[in-house]
Amino acid sequence: MNTFHADRAAAFLEDAPHAHWYDTAVWFMRSKRDHAAGAVAEWERLRDAASGLKAHALSDLAGYLEEFEKNAKANGIQVHWARDGEEHNRIVHEILAARGVKLVAKSKSMLTEECGLNPYLESRGLEIVDTDLGERIVQLAGEPPSHIVMPAIHRKKESIGELFHEKLQTPAGLSDPKTLTEAARQHLRKKFLGAQAGLSGVNFALADTGGIVVVTNEGNADMGTSLPPLHVASMGVEKVIPRAADLGVFLRLLARSATGQPISTYTTHFHGPLRGGELHVVIVDNGRSQILAREPFRRSLACIRCGACLNTCPVYRRSGGYSYSYLIPGPIGSVLGPLRDAEKHGSLPFASSLCGSCSDVCPVQIDLHHQLLALREEIVGKGLLPWTKRLGMKLAGLVLRHPTLYRLAAALARRTLRSAPGLVQIGPAATWTRQRDLPEPPRQSFRELWKREGA
Amino acid sequence: MSSREAILSALRKAAPPAVPRPAAPEGSRFADPVGRFLESAKAVGGEAARVPDRAGLEAALRALPVWAEARKKVSLVPGVGVSTVDLAAISDPHQLEGLEVAALPGELGVAENGAVWVPGTSLGPHRAVFVITEHLVLVVEAKDVLSNMQEAYGRLTLQRPGYGLFISGPSKTADIEQALVIGAHGARSCTVFVVG
Numbered sequence: 001m002n003t004f005h006a007d008r009a010a011a012f013l014e015d016a017p018h019a020h021w022y023d024t025a026v027w028f029m030r031s032k033r034d035h036a037a038g039a040v041a042e043w044e045r046l047r048d049a050a051s052g053l054k055a056h057a058l059s060d061l062a063g064y065l066e067e068f069e070k071n072a073k074a075n076g077i078q079v080h081w082a083r084d085g086e087e088h089n090r091i092v093h094e095i096l097a098a099r100g101v102k103l104v105a106k107s108k109s110m111l112t113e114e115c116g117l118n119p120y121l122e123s124r125g126l127e128i129v130d131t132d133l134g135e136r137i138v139q140l141a142g143e144p145p146s147h148i149v150m151p152a153i154h155r156k157k158e159s160i161g162e163l164f165h166e167k168l169q170t171p172a173g174l175s176d177p178k179t180l181t182e183a184a185r186q187h188l189r190k191k192f193l194g195a196q197a198g199l200s201g202v203n204f205a206l207a208d209t210g211g212i213v214v215v216t217n218e219g220n221a222d223m224g225t226s227l228p229p230l231h232v233a234s235m236g237v238e239k240v241i242p243r244a245a246d247l248g249v250f251l252r253l254l255a256r257s258a259t260g261q262p263i264s265t266y267t268t269h270f271h272g273p274l275r276g277g278e279l280h281v282v283i284v285d286n287g288r289s290q291i292l293a294r295e296p297f298r299r300s301l302a303c304i305r306c307g308a309c310l311n312t313c314p315v316y317r318r319s320g321g322y323s324y325s326y327l328i329p330g331p332i333g334s335v336l337g338p339l340r341d342a343e344k345h346g347s348l349p350f351a352s353s354l355c356g357s358c359s360d361v362c363p364v365q366i367d368l369h370h371q372l373l374a375l376r377e378e379i380v381g382k383g384l385l386p387w388t389k390r391l392g393m394k395l396a397g398l399v400l401r402h403p404t405l406y407r408l409a410a411a412l413a414r415r416t417l418r419s420a421p422g423l424v425q426i427g428p429a430a431t432w433t434r435q436r437d438l439p440e441p442p443r444q445s446f447r448e449l450w451k452r453e454g455a
Numbered sequence: 456m457s458s459r460e461a462i463l464s465a466l467r468k469a470a471p472p473a474v475p476r477p478a479a480p481e482g483s484r485f486a487d488p489v490g491r492f493l494e495s496a497k498a499v500g501g502e503a504a505r506v507p508d509r510a511g512l513e514a515a516l517r518a519l520p521v522w523a524e525a526r527k528k529v530s531l532v533p534g535v536g537v538s539t540v541d542l543a544a545i546s547d548p549h550q551l552e553g554l555e556v557a558a559l560p561g562e563l564g565v566a567e568n569g570a571v572w573v574p575g576t577s578l579g580p581h582r583a584v585f586v587i588t589e590h591l592v593l594v595v596e597a598k599d600v601l602s603n604m605q606e607a608y609g610r611l612t613l614q615r616p617g618y619g620l621f622i623s624g625p626s627k628t629a630d631i632e633q634a635l636v637i638g639a640h641g642a643r644s645c646t647v648f649v650v651g
Contacts, residue, residue, distance in 0.1 A: 227549055
């Protein structure tokens with residue numbers, strides 16, 4: 001598959017009205033975030049505190065994970081450790097298989113997407129139902145999520161109506177979000193009642209109390225983990241925070257940054273299993289310790305997955321989630337993807353104007369645009385830039401280093417563009433002129449004017 | 456080496472120099488937390504009202520259509536509301552399916568976002584009660600309404616082992632074209648009564 005962001009974005013932009021609608025829809029989220037952030041007087045100081053707390057936690061992850069494990073065990077939680085996605089999937093499957101689980105109600109977790117848990121379990125005969133409405137929509141459609149908070153934001157309601165008609169046997173032609181949501185509620189309620197286990201992600205793991213916190217608006221994680229006796233929660237090593245009381249800071253930022261809500265509907269603190277049941281927490285590294293070791297990129301591990309950097313990004317809004325080759329799109333995904341696989345995701349750090357808006361809205365102050373720039377250097381250093389860009393840069397470097405060559409090239413360009421302006425509308429130059437005209441080239445250069453005026 | 460040891464040792468090796476723990480800013484306080492709480496609880500899609508005392512609460516609950524009209528209902532608020540479902544007689548939480556309304560006591564309310572802290576002990580024998588019910592009623596004392604989440608974490612009790620959650624309004628989703636729809640998987644309505 002073509003992993004090159006610009007090519008995928010070009011395909012997305014072919015449907016211009018849809019692209020415009022998408023831009024507007026995502027910007028709406030950003031506007032709600034601004035409104036919510038503006039209503040909190042101490043917003044910037046909360047960001048300072050959240051950033052500092054994460055930096056502090058990241059400087060002693062091993063210590064805090066040990067503290068978490070000790071306290072979680074005392075609460076009756078079973079803790080597992082997985083070096084990579086494969087080990088994570090194996091552990092989860094073993095827990096489920098040993099208890100004869102056939103149907104699993106799953107709530108949203110980007111980590112399990114990263115590990116490829118669903119296909120792993122499905123290929124072993126289990127039915128995994130994604131229960132977040134947006135995730136269920138993309139699961140039924142056989143698509144990955146296109147946004148980390150709004151997985152189906154790229155889909156119009158009419159297309160969801162068609163999908164439900166086909167997969168859930170709803171009447172044809174439904175497009176009212178309320179009716180569609182009700183249909184999904186009825187469908188998923190049956191799944192919840194039939195599931196023998198609930199799977200979830202973890203928003204925060206609390207070192208001092210040994211608990212985990214899961215946040216949803218729909219209540220799907222709560223339905224999925226309150227009926228069956230078995231709950232398996234997967235977390236990256238970076239999810240641990242020192243104290244439960246630190247949630248006072250993080251929760252004030254999370255939902256406001258994500259959707260503009262003052263808090264999500266359900267913020268559930270699990271400090272032990274359901275009565276008579278089991279709660280397992282799987283702690284996953286999968287490359288995170290390698291990111292931690294790299295100073296310029298360490299802070300990307302502070303991410304609390306709010307999606308604000310996606311919503312504000314002019315490139316994300318105008319290219320859609322599927323233009324990104326990594327499963328997390330937008331600025332944070334453009335950092336995390338290449339750190340995982342620079343070759344496959346090498347175009348992502350260039351899918352940015354480096355405007356810095358992502359860093360400005362980030363509730364934990366990740367310096368995203370600096371990291372994107374640093375990654376560009378790495379990708380160039382590794383020789384992973386496409387040859388067109390390499391050649392272009394080489395030529396530009398050559399011309400700019402030699403004044404005579406520069407003057408010659410400029411004179412040539414002035415003359416050519418005057419006599420054949422159509423030249424810039426074909427070939428590689430066309431990407432610059434598709435939506436804007438070049439100014440008329442001057443007859444003389446500044447240098448020539450200066451000479452003639454005899455200054 | 457076990458995965459646990461391998462991960463911990465990799466994290467130790469990769470760890471940056473110690474970063475001290477920062478101080479968190481004071482959260483803004485509201486002059487009238489209860490008034491603000493009622494506003495917030497409505498803004499998140501719920502209903503909210505203040506009642507003077509327990510008798511007022513009983514009257515308000517009886518006057519609430521989702522409570523009055525329900526046939527299968529349960530109240531875990533001490534001395535308030537007549538339950539028609541006995542949670543203790545239910546052995547499997549799946550049997551709660553069909554419950555129309557549950558009234559639950561909250562430990563504290565948060566003015567900035569309309570959230571109510573509901574400890575596991577408020578949920579009776581089956582914690583699913585708050586999410587499987589079609590409608591939800593929460594009760595919180597006026598003296599227990601605080602301004603913000605930082606204050607809330609300073610006050611609330613985390614039972615260990617145990618369970619607890621913040622509930623802010625009814626279950627909702629905006630996953631279809633960002634249209635807000637109330638009643639995704641959990642309660643279709645959330646009414647909060649502040650007593651006192």
